[in-house]
Amino acid sequence: MPLRFSDFEYRRFRLTVDTNEHPLIGRDHQLEAHNSKSHRPKALWIVVAIVLLLVLVLTVVLVWRHLDAAKKPAPAPPKITIATATANKGDIGVYLDAIGTVTPVYTVSISPQVNGPIVAVHYKEGQLVSKGDPLVDIDPRPYQANLLQAQGALERDQNVLAQAQMDLERYQGAWARNAIAKQVLDDQEKLVLQDEGTVKNDQGTVHYDQIQVDYCHITAPVAGRVGLRLVDPGNVVQFGGTVTLVVITQLEPITIIFTIAEDSLGPVEERLRKKAILNVDAFDRTAQTKIASGKLLTIDNQIDTTTGTVKARALFDNKNDALFPNQFVNARLLVNTLHGVTLIPASAIQQNGQASFVYVIQNNIAHVHSIKPGVTDGGMTQVDGINPGDVVANSSFDKLQDNVAVAISKPAPANTSGSSAP
Helix, strand or coil: CCCCCCHHHHHHHHHHHHHHHCCCCCHHHCCCHHHHHHHHHHHHHHHHHHHHHHHHHHHHHHHHHHHHHHHCCCCCCCCEEECEEECEEEEEEEEEEEEEEEEECCEEEECCCCCEEEEEECCCCCCEECCCCEEEEECCHHHHHHHHHHHHHHHHHHHHHHHHHHHHHHHHHHHHCCCCCHHHHHHHHHHHHHHHHHHHHHHHHHHHHHHHHHHCEEECCCCEEECCCCCCCCCEECCCCCCCCEEEECCCCEEEEEEEEHHHHHHHHHHHHCCCCCEEEEECCCCCCEEEEEEEEEECCCCECCCCEEEEEEEECCCCCCCCCCCEEEEEEEEEEEEEEEEEEHHHCEEECCEEEEEEEECCEEEEEEEEEEEEECCEEEEECCCCCCEEECCCCCCCCCCEEEEECCCCCCCCCCCCCC
């Protein structure tokens, strides 16, 4: 007969069976899985909170330091040490620079005017001669003989003329007494005129032969320096040949020929029309050493179309023979002089493209001032835009800026032990 269990007994039996299959473990030996999982998010939040707290503290510290540093005054930047120059009021010349050549006033190449052998050379090479000094003698004897013949013919014809004049006087007296015919008197008058013409012809021959004799004794036509000897005694020379006996160049005075650009010709002509004396300085090849000073003599009458320039000639006394013929020089023509203008050193002027400016120092602060430069001479430049007495910077331009504090260096002591070059 099948067994029957009540609901209570069935549950008790089921619980007993499950208990046998899975023995119970006490609470002391069980792991709390749910509690371990809940501890992990708590630890993570603690770490995040600590990090945020550190970041907040660091931010507060940085902000505090920044505010503290802002309250302290910023250290002044170091001053720039510069050299300065003071703008002065003065005069400055307007010059034209040009390349020139020393040219003698006279250069004489003497050639023979008669034929014959040279019998004497009186000059020495490089000798300074005066006008009229003997230079070369050509054998004069043939020409002296011709002169003597001409003088004899002249004396003969002069006596023939004198006889004809005596006869004319007799005929005039006889005609006054009606002793001769009028035709005889007229013939004698014409005969006298013929003899006078013969005498003049003889006189011309004498003069010509005298000149030929003078050509045999060659003298210096101008004062100057003789060049190298070109002929020796015994050389035979001929008139119209290619032989040059001697060359003389005048050294005192001497001139320099230079060129002026046609664009600069107007101011020069204006000054010349006013009869102004324009000074010209001659410098050596390096344009550093002045050789001599002179005056503008004249300008040419036309412009060279190939170069757009006009030639000018300046005259120099050259008492010390500093200028030598055909020497290359640099000429400086003083066209005008500007009076009472503001002058500063050219080295103090700075460029910004096409604009020019200077740093004006006021209360040890550099200020940029725009200027308009003009004439430059001897390292000084005429400018507009600043006033005489203004102090301008003259060094350390790579560091200077507008409104920058500067320190002015002390000028070096003047050297009084020796002279300095200009």
